[in-house]
Amino acid sequence: MKFDYLAAFPISEEHLPPKLRELLTPVGLSANIRVEVAAMQENDQYGPNAEHLHLQMAVVSGITNQPLETMREAGDGVVECSVPVDDAIGCISNFIPSLSSHDYIVAAWRGSSFYSYSLSEKVWMALGLSPRCVGNDEQRLVYDDLGLPEFDVADGEISTSYHGSLKRNVCWRMSNEYLRRYLWLRGARGVRVFFYQVHIQDTVHIREVMKGKPHINLKPIKGVEWFELDIREDKQGLLLQLWASVEAVYPELCPEQNTETLVWPGEQIPMTHDRADSIIQSHNPVYLDDKFLEKYEQSIFYDTTPYQAWGQWNCDPSYGGQWYFTECQRVGRNLIKVPMRELYKAKPDREIIHAYEYVIAPENLEHIDLAEEHIVNKVQRLLEALLNLGDGLSQLGDTIGLAQTTEELTGFNRKEIEDNGWLKYPSLSRLAQVAPIDMTQQMFLARCKNIHELIQKIPNGYLKSLLINAGCPRSKIGSLGSLKLIQALLNRLEYLNGQLESVHDFPSQVEPEDWGDSNVNLAPLFLNNDLRIADAHDAIEKCILTLQKLGFDTANLSSGYGKALDFVMDGAIDSLDYIANQLKELLVRV
Numbered sequence: 001m002k003f004d005y006l007a008a009f010p011i012s013e014e015h016l017p018p019k020l021r022e023l024l025t026p027v028g029l030s031a032n033i034r035v036e037v038a039a040m041q042e043n044d045q046y047g048p049n050a051e052h053l054h055l056q057m058a059v060v061s062g063i064t065n066q067p068l069e070t071m072r073e074a075g076d077g078v079v080e081c082s083v084p085v086d087d088a089i090g091c092i093s094n095f096i097p098s099l100s101s102h103d104y105i106v107a108a109w110r111g112s113s114f115y116s117y118s119l120s121e122k123v124w125m126a127l128g129l130s131p132r133c134v135g136n137d138e139q140r141l142v143y144d145d146l147g148l149p150e151f152d153v154a155d156g157e158i159s160t161s162y163h164g165s166l167k168r169n170v171c172w173r174m175s176n177e178y179l180r181r182y183l184w185l186r187g188a189r190g191v192r193v194f195f196y197q198v199h200i201q202d203t204v205h206i207r208e209v210m211k212g213k214p215h216i217n218l219k220p221i222k223g224v225e226w227f228e229l230d231i232r233e234d235k236q237g238l239l240l241q242l243w244a245s246v247e248a249v250y251p252e253l254c255p256e257q258n259t260e261t262l263v264w265p266g267e268q269i270p271m272t273h274d275r276a277d278s279i280i281q282s283h284n285p286v287y288l289d290d291k292f293l294e295k296y297e298q299s300i301f302y303d304t305t306p307y308q309a310w311g312q313w314n315c316d317p318s319y320g321g322q323w324y325f326t327e328c329q330r331v332g333r334n335l336i337k338v339p340m341r342e343l344y345k346a347k348p349d350r351e352i353i354h355a356y357e358y359v360i361a362p363e364n365l366e367h368i369d370l371a372e373e374h375i376v377n378k379v380q381r382l383l384e385a386l387l388n389l390g391d392g393l394s395q396l397g398d399t400i401g402l403a404q405t406t407e408e409l410t411g412f413n414r415k416e417i418e419d420n421g422w423l424k425y426p427s428l429s430r431l432a433q434v435a436p437i438d439m440t441q442q443m444f445l446a447r448c449k450n451i452h453e454l455i456q457k458i459p460n461g462y463l464k465s466l467l468i469n470a471g472c473p474r475s476k477i478g479s480l481g482s483l484k485l486i487q488a489l490l491n492r493l494e495y496l497n498g499q500l501e502s503v504h505d506f507p508s509q510v511e512p513e514d515w516g517d518s519n520v521n522l523a524p525l526f527l528n529n530d531l532r533i534a535d536a537h538d539a540i541e542k543c544i545l546t547l548q549k550l551g552f553d554t555a556n557l558s559s560g561y562g563k564a565l566d567f568v569m570d571g572a573i574d575s576l577d578y579i580a581n582q583l584k585e586l587l588v589r590v
Helices: 018-021 121-127 176-186 202-208 271-277 288-295 348-357 377-398 406-410 415-420 426-431 440-457 461-467 481-500 518-533 536-547 556-559 564-589
Strands: 032-045 051-061 106-111 112-120 131-132 139-146 150-157 159-161 171-177 189-198 215-218 227-234 239-247 285-289 307-309 312-314 329-331 335-339
Touching: 018 051, 018 189, 032 106, 032 176, 032 189, 051 106, 106 176, 112 121, 112 150, 112 271, 112 426, 112 518, 112 556, 139 159, 139 239, 150 176, 159 518, 171 176, 171 415, 176 189, 176 239, 202 271, 202 481, 227 415, 227 536, 285 288, 288 335, 307 329, 377 406, 377 440, 377 461, 377 564, 415 426, 426 536, 440 518, 440 564, 461 481, 481 518, 518 564, 556 564
Parallel strands: none
Antiparallel strands: 032 051, 032 171, 051 189, 106 112, 112 159, 131 139, 139 150, 150 171, 189 239, 215 227, 227 239, 285 335, 307 312, 312 329, 329 335
């Protein structure tokens, strides 16, 4: 039977400060817990709510039900307080830092007024962790398991200093799952070695513990002296100080979900790797909500570039060539279709479990349009419209001596895209990230900005040169933005096509009539431009009214902005297609 520290403590649980109750309580088995494994903290140093904590976690070999004696390092909160004092060859050959001869989780060192911290070498090497440093002035070390990957396995501040007060608090936390695995591999317990100080309320119960004295020092009456408790009167009431060693984590692994026990919708028994491998490739498809992809899209560590295969769009998350999903086919607006066999191919179990969280039951598919266009196809159509526009602008420029390729005008190379898809153009993948129906307003506005960034790649200088050649006054177009320039060009194209003129009639020495007029065919592009800069509430309200005028049912916004994004993208594509077709119509007449 495990030792009950709370029950054995002189002050009953209900009278303990929350932090002290936590320090005396063992850590649960949940894998989601972040366990405090080192700390150097001072809060409200001289105030009524002053609370100090110096904590280290010792790795104590063996499994027993008996507590440990208070370790001398409890008051320091570090493993070593200085460098060895000897200065001779070989003098530190037996130097082995420890917490009273025990290993530790966090290597903490103090020299003079300075403190330094890092995860113990034994810990990160045994668990295969990789460190990275984040922050500027207040730097922290973060340890990741890049093999899976699993991020933020352990983290904490690198350093602090003490000059009258602590410069910054230090707190190191570690994943309960990984900490327990390390202790399990070592056959050891994680023991909190700490000093805790706090002002407490002057109550009848505490006075009974003090036995009517103004100052009392308590230790266990029987057994191991695992704590030393000091309570005394001071100017701000009662001051509690505690030095203790408390077993916090036992070598028991966190319970893990097992892919061999998952019962998928439509299945009657758990799916195992062997069963999945025996399934014919095209049978037993699994449908996932495409929010399954968000975890991978929002991290630079994964690759989720969409690609076309056999006329279908796939998006197969992968990690550094170590593992990957396969045949994750886009279906409908927000679904991923993947064969069960492919889903269970070699990858960490946690990735399969992650997919399981987004599975769609077969009965729910009856209400979903599997032919509805998804965000990736919309981006591809936007790209094709932009390339067609670039082709037309390039050819029009050739006729008047402006030599610019489609790639120079749009930033995209058609041959590169045909050969390698979107790999060279991460901006396309960002625009094609999951667009749920319940998309937030801020996500919607950010996506509108992405659309605008693709369109505005066309150089304003090139458009101005075309318009000047067409007779537009240089002085009037000098301050125009890209959309106004495109609008002026479209007005000129529409006039020439309406008169069945040829491309040779594009140049003019006379200023064209109505070249600066608004053009309804570009309304979606102007709307998108307004949306990408709409950060104020009244500006957004104005954009919503414009959406309504262009035919969008704003009642759909009650469930999110996903449909609004569809509407804006379709409108932008139609506008770009319209300009490209006007260019093509003029260019074929020579």
